[in-house]
Structures are given as C-alpha cells and as structure tokens.
Amino acid sequence: MALLLVPLMAWKMDEPFLITLATKVTILALAGVGLNIALGLGGLVSLGHAAFFGIGGYAMGILASHAQNYEPLFSWPFLFEGSNQMPLIWLVAVLASAAAALVIGALSLRTSGVYFIMITLAFGQMLYYFTISWSAYGGEDGLSIWVRNEMPGVNTLDPIQFFAVTFVILCLTLWFAARVAQSAFGLALSAARQSEERVETVGLAPFKLRLIAFVISGAITGLAGALFADLNRFVSPTMLSWHTSGEIMIFVILGGVGRLYGPVVGAAVYILLEHLLGGISEYWQIFLGLLLLGMVLFARGGLIGALLGREVAHD
Amino acid sequence: MSLLNVQGLTASYGPSQALFGVDLALDEGEVLALMGRNGMGKSTTIKVICGMLAASDGVLDFAGRDLRQMKSHRIAQLGIGLVPEGRRCFAPLTVEENLTAAARAGEWDFAKVAELFPRLAERRDQKAASLSGGEQQMLAIGRALMTNPRLLILDEATEGLAPVVRQEIWAAIGQLKSQTGMAILVVDKTLKELAQVADKAVILNKGETVWSGGMAELTPEMTDRFLGV
Numbered sequence: 001m002a003l004l005l006v007p008l009m010a011w012k013m014d015e016p017f018l019i020t021l022a023t024k025v026t027i028l029a030l031a032g033v034g035l036n037i038a039l040g041l042g043g044l045v046s047l048g049h050a051a052f053f054g055i056g057g058y059a060m061g062i063l064a065s066h067a068q069n070y071e072p073l074f075s076w077p078f079l080f081e082g083s084n085q086m087p088l089i090w091l092v093a094v095l096a097s098a099a100a101a102l103v104i105g106a107l108s109l110r111t112s113g114v115y116f117i118m119i120t121l122a123f124g125q126m127l128y129y130f131t132i133s134w135s136a137y138g139g140e141d142g143l144s145i146w147v148r149n150e151m152p153g154v155n156t157l158d159p160i161q162f163f164a165v166t167f168v169i170l171c172l173t174l175w176f177a178a179r180v181a182q183s184a185f186g187l188a189l190s191a192a193r194q195s196e197e198r199v200e201t202v203g204l205a206p207f208k209l210r211l212i213a214f215v216i217s218g219a220i221t222g223l224a225g226a227l228f229a230d231l232n233r234f235v236s237p238t239m240l241s242w243h244t245s246g247e248i249m250i251f252v253i254l255g256g257v258g259r260l261y262g263p264v265v266g267a268a269v270y271i272l273l274e275h276l277l278g279g280i281s282e283y284w285q286i287f288l289g290l291l292l293l294g295m296v297l298f299a300r301g302g303l304i305g306a307l308l309g310r311e312v313a314h315d
Numbered sequence: 316m317s318l319l320n321v322q323g324l325t326a327s328y329g330p331s332q333a334l335f336g337v338d339l340a341l342d343e344g345e346v347l348a349l350m351g352r353n354g355m356g357k358s359t360t361i362k363v364i365c366g367m368l369a370a371s372d373g374v375l376d377f378a379g380r381d382l383r384q385m386k387s388h389r390i391a392q393l394g395i396g397l398v399p400e401g402r403r404c405f406a407p408l409t410v411e412e413n414l415t416a417a418a419r420a421g422e423w424d425f426a427k428v429a430e431l432f433p434r435l436a437e438r439r440d441q442k443a444a445s446l447s448g449g450e451q452q453m454l455a456i457g458r459a460l461m462t463n464p465r466l467l468i469l470d471e472a473t474e475g476l477a478p479v480v481r482q483e484i485w486a487a488i489g490q491l492k493s494q495t496g497m498a499i500l501v502v503d504k505t506l507k508e509l510a511q512v513a514d515k516a517v518i519l520n521k522g523e524t525v526w527s528g529g530m531a532e533l534t535p536e537m538t539d540r541f542l543g544v
Binding site: 199202203204205206 | 365386387391392397405406413458459
C-alpha cells in the first residue's frame with residue numbers, strides 16, 4: 001500500500017524523483033519475486049539471477065537501439081526490425097531469459113548445495129564478461145537509449161504513468177506467484193525442497209519440478225531487467241554482475257524467503273537505506289550488513305516473518 | 316502373469332549384500348504379508364521395488380514392465396504407491412496440501428480419502444507436523460492413495476501407534492481390500508491383524524525368501540522359527 005501511496009503523494013507534490021525511486025523499488029521487487037519462486041519455493045540458492053536480469057535489460061537495449069537507428073536486427077532468413085514498443089520488448093525479454101534459464105537450469109540443477117551456487121555464479125559471470133566484450137552493443141560502456149520506449153495508451157515519459165505500468169505488472173506477478181505457490185506444482189516443489197526421495201515415491205520428478213520453477217523464476221527476473229533498463233534508459237554489463245545477483249538475493253532475505261510480499265518489503269527497505277544512509281556515508285552498506293546479520297540471526301523469516309510470525313504460510 | 320513378479324532378487328548397500336534371493340508374486344486384489352524378523356530384508360525389498368535401491372540381479376516386473384533400471388518417480392507413475400516407514404509426511408504443508416501435492420488423475424481424490432479417514436477432513440487445514448502419529452499415518456496412506464496406485468505398499472504402517480489407532484488403520488486396509496481391486500503389500504509385525512487381511516504371506520530370513528504360501532497355511536512352527544512369535 002505504501003508503495004502506491006508514496007508515488008501518488010509525490011505526484012501531488014510534484015516530486016518526480018520520489019516517483020522514480022518508487023518505480024525502482026517496484027522493478028527490483030519484481031526481480032525479487034522472480035528469485036523467490038526458485039529460492040523460496042524450490043530452495044534453489046541461485047547466485048546467477050543477474051544473468052536473467054541482464055538478458056532482459058539487453059533485450060530492451062538491443063531492440064530499442066535498432067529501432068532508434070532504423071537498422072534491422074537481422075534480415076535473413078526473415079526481416080526482424082528493432083522495436084520501441086514495450087509489450088513486444090517484454091515478450092522478447094521474457095522468452096530470452098526463460099530460454100537462458102532453461103539451458104542454465106538444465107545444467108546447474110544436476111548439482112545441489114554449494115555446487116549449485118557456484119555453477120549459477122559461473123554462468124552469470126560468463127555472461128557478464130561476454131557483455132563486456134560485446135562491442136556491437138557498447139561493451140563495457142553499456143548502451144544508452146535516447147527516449148523511453150512506448151506503450152499504447154500510456155505516456156511512458158510521465159513518471160507516474162510509467163510507475164503505474166510497473167506497479168500493475170508487479171501486482172499481476174504477485175498474484176501469479178501466489179497461484180503458483182498454492183497450485184499442485186508449487187506444493188510439490190515445496191515438498192521436493194524438504195525431501196527429494198519422498199516426492200519421488202509419489203511419482204514426481206524433482207529435477208523437472210525445479211527446472212520449471214527455475215525457468216519461471218528466470219523469466220520474471222528477465223522482465224524486471226527489461227523494465228529496469230527502460231527506467232534508466234541505459235543497459236550495461238553491471239546488470240549481469242554477481243553484485244546484482246547478491247542484491248536481488250538480499251531483497252528476498254531481508255523481506256523473508258518464501259514470503260509472497262518478502263521481496264517487495266526487502267527491495268523497499270534496501271532502496272530506502274541506500275537513499276537515506278547513502279547521503280550520510282558512502283559506507284552505508286555497513287549498516288545494511290548489520291541489518292542482514294540481525295535478520296539472519298534473530299529473524300530468519302525476514303521482516304515479514306518478524307511482523308507476522310514465521311508460521312504464517314504464503315503471507 | 317502376476318501384477319508384481321519378483322524372482323531371485325538380490326541387492327547390496329555398497330559392498331554389503333542385503334538381499335540374496337527374494338521371490339514373491341502378487342495379483343490384482345490380493346493382499347500379501349511380507350514378514351520376517353528385524354534386519355531380514357523386508358524394507359530393503361521395498362526399497363528395491365520402489366527404485367530407491369538398485370537391484371543387482373533377478374527379476375523385478377510390475378504389470379509386465381521391468382523395474383530394475385527405472386527411476387523411482389517412473390515406478391510410482393506406473394502405479395506403485397508407497398506408505399514409507401515412519402510416515403514421512405511433508406511436515407510444513409497442511410493435510411490438504413500434502414494430498415494435493417501427490418494427486419494424480421484417477422478415482423482417488425480428497426473427498427474419497429476423507430471418506431476413508433474422516434479425521435483427515437477435520438484436520439484439513441492443519442499442518443502435518445502438528446498431527447498425532449496416527450493421523451500422520453492416515454495422511455501417509457491418503458497421500459499414497461492420491462497417486463491412484465494399482466499396488467499399495469505399506470511399510471510398518473502401524474508401528475508405534477496406540478492400539479485404537481492401529482485398529483482404525485487395519486480397518487482401512489480391510490476396506491481397501493474389500494472395496495477396491497488394489498493389490499496390497501503389507502510389512503508389519505502384528506501377526507494377528509495381518510492374518511485377518513492378508514491372502515498370502517512371504518517370510519524373509521537373512522535376505523532371502525524361506526517360505527511363501529497362503530496365510531492359512533502358515534503354521535505355528537514356521538512363525539516360531541522365523542518370526543519368533
């Protein structure tokens with residue numbers, strides 16, 4: 001509710017910066033909701049989700065840069081033009097990140113525990129270094145887009161309207177994530193997290209369950225990446241770095257792993273701390289570290305768990 | 316041909332051989348009691364049938380399909396439902412969620428399980444971890460039934476339960492036998508109750524079948540020699 005009220009009040013008070021800040025929270029929360037499906041439901045500690053975030057970002061950057069330069073992406077076997085239309089960009093971002101998640105998941109999910117963490121990190125870093133050397137799309141300097149992409153019936157240049165777009169997407173994704181968690185698939189995934197063997201004896205394949213979850217998770221994070229790149233009108237390899245993977249994980253842990261609204265609360269607190277403490281000291285992350293330490297030691301259900309109790313399922 | 320056909324089955328835990336030649340056969344609608352003292356290979360046999368432990372040698376067929384190289388979840392999909400020793404419900408999930416997670420299209424659904432075990436309907440929204448041992452056992456049986464099995468395997472289903480609850484479980488097994496065409500393989504130590512539901516029995520001793528036949532043919536001499544009762 002606060003996520004909706006703050007930008008509305010900022011709009012009334014003509015404070016576009018606050019609206020942009022709320023939009024950033026909304027988009028990063030979306031990335032966290034994506035990770036939470038893999039981490040919270042499936043118990044998959046992925047340190048490579050920045051790869052999907054970045055793929056979404058680059059999907060936007062590449063399509064938009066070709067559209068603004070009037071150059072087709074490719075002309076054989078068929079002509080494929082760039083686009084500045086958000087719905088098409090989102091579709092490409094979701095499909096590209098889902099395809100990447102399918103490949104990365106199919107290989108990574110053969111391992112578990114610390115090996116899974118390391119292999120997802122390795123894939124993320126591989127793509128990070130690839131984008132650094134990808135000179136056609138800006139290499140290390142990244143890729144700037146002059147004008148924010150368009151959406152039929154919406155003036156995306158107006159901060160409050162762009163916020164509304166991201167907020168609606170976040171709400172729809174939260175609804176979808178809640179449905180997934182309560183579905184037979186989500187329950188089986190959650191059961192597989194507790195015991196692989198027990199799940200197999202009822203005829204479910206844990207690998208398949210986890211792979212589907214990983215793909216859904218990657219696709220949502222990719223969509224967040226496309227929106228984030230549109231917010232900044234800029235995409236760079238930083239979006240794919242392991243720092244970004246760590247930040248997305250912090251949103252989830254801070255808010256509450258496996259809690260529906262955990263990533264929303266986590267992203268809001270993170271951005272708030274960055275904004276408030278960042279003004280006082282450039283070492284603001286020390287305070288974030290202390291907060292995280294406190295969470296892990298004393299409130300393992302995250303902020304949501306601390307407020308509602310750890311036993312409340314699905315918020 | 317039997318629904319489940321096991322002949323000369325051997326299996327090992329690493330270098331230690333646990334099964335040296337298990338033979339058993341079970342048809343649709345039959346109840347077979349798999350008996351033997353502790354450590355004689357009953358649970359290991361079940362593990363091999365369910366694909367949790369690889370068979371080293373022998374025949375292991377279910378509905379004409381060779382199970383030996385099959386993964387556990389594929390075996391369950393063929394129609395073998397397991398109620399594991401020690402219940403092992405999904406503790407943080409509710410009763411309904413436990414059953415939904417395992418559900419596969421077929422005759423058995425939540426309503427039918429609740430009909431067999433009305434207590435599960437009363438505890439529908441309660442977490443499995445908070446159920447009594449007996450209720451957890453009912454849930455474990457219900458979860459296996461939700462997979463709509465052709466063969467239900469119950470491994471020590473009444474162990475550690477109060478006599479009243481044990482009676483409820485045995486009554487449910489009897490009901491399954493009389494009202495469905497399901498084959499049932501039961502491992503249990505309570506001979507008296509087994510005798511009421513089982514059509515035939517197999518006795519294991521040191522990892523191999525030492526006796527098999529009709530339940531009525533089981534003599535006191537055999538039970539004394541191999542089961543110690």
